[in-house]
Amino acid sequence: MKSIHSPERTSSRCTDGDLHGPRNPFEEFQTFAFQKREIPLDQIVQSAEQVMDQIRLGYEKLLEEEAKELVWMVQYNTIIKAYEVAERYIKEIDYTAEDIEDFCFALENTQKIPYLIPGPAGIYISALCNYAKEGEIVLKLSELKTEINLIGFRLPKEKRLTVEGDTGDFTGISLEGGELVVEGNAKNWTGAGMRSGKIWVKKNIGLHTGEWMMGGEIYVGGRVRGLGNIVEGKVFERDKLVYPGKVRYPNQYY
């Protein structure tokens, strides 16, 4: 509804203290200098939807190119190839960290995205995080039913990614100096092949932790189920150094 009021018709209305007319219920805001903002709420929603469409399109293209058969094997070559495809699409999109979180939920909750395949989805989300403008990204994924694999892949230096919730396999693999915080549990092969940086897992971590890890540190607040063959780097379990050390041996499960 658009209502236009003319000044001469409202002369009987009063402000504070005048007992002869209705009192202005918004009088405190009388002096508030409102601005005609260029982006009203509808436009914000619209532009957010446009960004989401672009992000979704990139994911669909990735699926088309990498997982046509709906079978996706986690092999290092496949991961690198998929990451390159993801990079190609993502570089074109102007998005924020919030859009990444929205995309994670859209993966599970909308009909518009056909498949949630934890591998490619994780690669794609990692690429989104790595190319985001923000240095610090928080993904609230605790409500998500699927644990996404490969989150934090190649997380670069000066980026901090916090995941609220659990992550799947291959969390933080090939980490490149960034800081990855998982507020819940992480599954197997966490930190595999990481070169530098830090991974914090607040709860428990699975098998093969730090497999072929070349540097960096992994901190686990709960239990480490099993270590992988670590080349270099450190693994802490509840503040206690478990690698290097004699407390834990690779491929023995605790």
Added chain:
Amino acid sequence: MNLLNIGRVSYVKENGYQTRIMAIYQFINHHLYFNRPDIEIKGEPFNSTILFSLLTGLMKGKELIIGEPGLGKTTSAEFIGSLIYQLPLGMIWGSEVSGHPEQTEEKIIGRPDLGKLNRGQEDVVWTHFSQIPVKIVDEINRLPETKQSMILDGVDRGNWEYLNEMIINEEYCLFATANYQDGGTNTIIAPLVDRFDVVVESRYPGPNLSFLIGKSRRKDQILRNPKHEKDLYRVLTSKIAYEKKIPQMEEICNAFGDYLHKTIGIKPLRKEDREQIRSEVETLDLDLDASAFTRMLLSELSFCDRYGQKRIIENCEEGCHFSEYLCHEIKNCASNRLPTSIKLYAQGLAWLLGDSEIDMEHVKAVMPYNLSHRIQWKDEILSQKERAKRDDPFQIYLAKEAVKTLSHRYQEQSEHLKDALAVGSKIFQGEPLEFLEGDHPLYTEIRKDIPPIK
């Protein structure tokens, strides 16, 4: 007491009344009512029971203190009442009303003067409860529902009527305590519940402080003085007019205040101190964010797109566009007493913290305690959330969660909302502008407040 101990609240005015109130807060916390801090306001930890009870005493409020038996509900109110109003503890004990099924109007408000009645004259002997400024109703939910209405008017307006006579309390505050439901409790009737400005829980202090309470036996004696108690008793039972008793009571209270100052180093508040504080508090107003945020809350607690406003007898329409807002989670409509309570306590808190305006932090801190007893949540919301991990009683927890959600919503929309209110003001003043659109009940309510042009 060394005032340096209270340096934690460093931003209060030096030598201002705030320092004195914080000294009372610390004295109660360290010597009389041991408990842990359970809320943080602007980085300062407070115990909600002491803080809100102090504000109740200062602001002439009405507070309901809930909790398990034996956790200091009544004693916290007694200590605070004693120190804010300079009343000896024995006097407060003697004027308390206890809630039980056989309670009568004669024991709560007043009774006929039987001597005069024998001579054919009608006169009222007022109870101490109706006369003193600190009113404590112990276990209010043990009063049967029919008898709760006896105290409605007195609680609300300070008017106590019996036969054809009436006394008016110019200055009073009310503390009522209630246990959780058991075999002997009744529901507090909705009109009485709504009259309480705040509800707080007197919590278990933890085993270590509880152990300490067991060791310090004589703390009740600190705030007692038999001479002053007898003097006050004599004045209150005397047959002079109530208005004439007040200055006499004040005189005895001042003497008791001086006695406390000498013995414990704490200076309780004289009547003129309390009046001065209230006049300082009254100058504080809500800043624009606090005002817009409160309006946002009120709109969500009263809005119904389908039926014009929330009514307890009507249910939400299926597929309602406004299903994301609080109106969809509750059954009843916010009362007009809610904004008054929010402003009263937020004002008191802002003053106590030495701030010059009421801001978002103040209103966010007091709102859950003003709200929790006034909201009736839908059954599905209660069953959804009853198992959630929490530290507070369920109703206060739900109110805190609601305020948190609302605060997130406000952060997203604050600028547009303030713009909409400013535009509303200008349209009200007759400027030819268009209403600002937005997806919140408040935008619709703004339109409704502009009178139609004839």
